[in-house]
Amino acid sequence: MMARFFAQRVIIGKMAYKDIPATLKPGVAEILNDQGLQHLIEV
Incomplete structure (x- = not known):
């Protein structure tokens, strides 16, 4: 949650x-990936 x-x-x-x-x-990365928002994840 x-x-x-x-x-x-x-x-x-x-x-x-x-x-x-x-x-x-x-968990946040998984949610962003599921929504097609990988560009918001900074590695």
Whole structure:
């Protein structure tokens, strides 16, 4: 649930992927990939 919250914040531009807590990054990345928004993930 928290991963979805942070993914939504990345999508709307309120937060950058790099600022997400490390423990949530895999889940957020999966959500962004599923929505075709891989470009929002900074490696």
